[in-house]
Amino acid sequence: MARRRVKKRTHVGAKGAPPGSVPIAKSGERTPKSMVIRIGAGEVGPSVSQLVKDVRSMMEPGTASRLKERRSNKLRDYTTMAGPLGVSHLMLFSRSTSGNTNMRLAITPRGPTLHFRVEKYSLCKDVMKAMKHPKSGKSEYLTAPLLVMNNFTTPENSTNTPIPRQLESLTTTVFQSLFPPISPTATPLTSIKRVLLLNRETSSSKDGTYILNLRHYAITTKRTGLPKSIRRLNAADKLLSSAGQKRKRGLPNLGKLHDVADYLLDPSAGGYTSASETEVETDAEVEVLATSARKVLNRKDMQRRRDAADGEEKRSNGTVRSGVERRAVKLVELGPRMKMRLTKIEEGVCTGKVMWHEFINKSKEEIKQMDK
Numbered sequence: 001m002a003r004r005r006v007k008k009r010t011h012v013g014a015k016g017a018p019p020g021s022v023p024i025a026k027s028g029e030r031t032p033k034s035m036v037i038r039i040g041a042g043e044v045g046p047s048v049s050q051l052v053k054d055v056r057s058m059m060e061p062g063t064a065s066r067l068k069e070r071r072s073n074k075l076r077d078y079t080t081m082a083g084p085l086g087v088s089h090l091m092l093f094s095r096s097t098s099g100n101t102n103m104r105l106a107i108t109p110r111g112p113t114l115h116f117r118v119e120k121y122s123l124c125k126d127v128m129k130a131m132k133h134p135k136s137g138k139s140e141y142l143t144a145p146l147l148v149m150n151n152f153t154t155p156e157n158s159t160n161t162p163i164p165r166q167l168e169s170l171t172t173t174v175f176q177s178l179f180p181p182i183s184p185t186a187t188p189l190t191s192i193k194r195v196l197l198l199n200r201e202t203s204s205s206k207d208g209t210y211i212l213n214l215r216h217y218a219i220t221t222k223r224t225g226l227p228k229s230i231r232r233l234n235a236a237d238k239l240l241s242s243a244g245q246k247r248k249r250g251l252p253n254l255g256k257l258h259d260v261a262d263y264l265l266d267p268s269a270g271g272y273t274s275a276s277e278t279e280v281e282t283d284a285e286v287e288v289l290a291t292s293a294r295k296v297l298n299r300k301d302m303q304r305r306r307d308a309a310d311g312e313e314k315r316s317n318g319t320v321r322s323g324v325e326r327r328a329v330k331l332v333e334l335g336p337r338m339k340m341r342l343t344k345i346e347e348g349v350c351t352g353k354v355m356w357h358e359f360i361n362k363s364k365e366e367i368k369q370m371d372k
Helices: 046-059 075-085 122-129 165-176 226-240 259-267 299-315 364-371
Strands: 034-038 089-095 103-109 113-122 147-151 194-199 211-223 285-289 324-333 337-346 353-356
Touching: 034 075, 034 364, 046 089, 046 122, 075 089, 147 165, 165 337, 165 353
Parallel strands: 034 089, 147 194
Antiparallel strands: 089 103, 103 113, 113 337, 194 211, 211 324, 211 337, 285 324, 337 353
């Protein structure tokens, strides 16, 4: 009797998953995963379709980057597959008959759902065209971005706020759950390469508007405390060591010099000057631990190193610590940009009781009748 063959493409025990698919969640794993979907695949237009692709790249790596929608797909199709695939968030982009671009952010499987109207947006290609030195690369998208939110809740001193405080805290919690939490003690600084900024606009007139501005940046660092000529030599060394890059124009020409000190004292002698680089004085400086290779030591060496470190700490009171280097931090915008206006909050996944509405206000008696 022939052995029964197991289809690896459809069974859970498959070793490899198709490219772009959302990985199946393991038991006890709470890593947030998202799906960015365009509702009405052929009706939203090319601009909204490109915006969906840009948002998918922004949400990487915990998203379905190669999701293919069909015009016949309904919302129920995605909510049904969200459970087996471990998808925790749905971002639904659609376009109304009047031409407005809408975005719904829902938490599966029970909600709530935040309804936004995208008033303005800029694609990644438009942001890069406006920049003099755009940032392009795929290494930044291997880890989740750092989420920074500003002015999401009103201060406690203010009174008569048109938006209830519990809904402000709910909106804050929904956006915080988009990405995995970061532990300050365990998360290495080198893994944080992007930042997602969400800023709520403050309106002078208390008209009940809740407007968010979204920006997406890449974090770049540069060593400080060294002359610019030495930093260029260090960059040239990295350029030679990296495989696949053969650009000779980035290296200084030191063939006509008698000594390397001539180049360090006069950088223009190597034919390598540029005024378009960012100045270190204008960047924010931070202190980080220098990355260095470690080797396994025995007990004697460990005790000797500890004694030397204790003696050095006693000698240096208030001076610069050893093993710490100063770096200048700079943000380079990646895109996309969005200006979103919160219009409605529902209890379920795109259905259920309306918890808050910007344009419709109901009395307590009408709410009781709806509950009945």
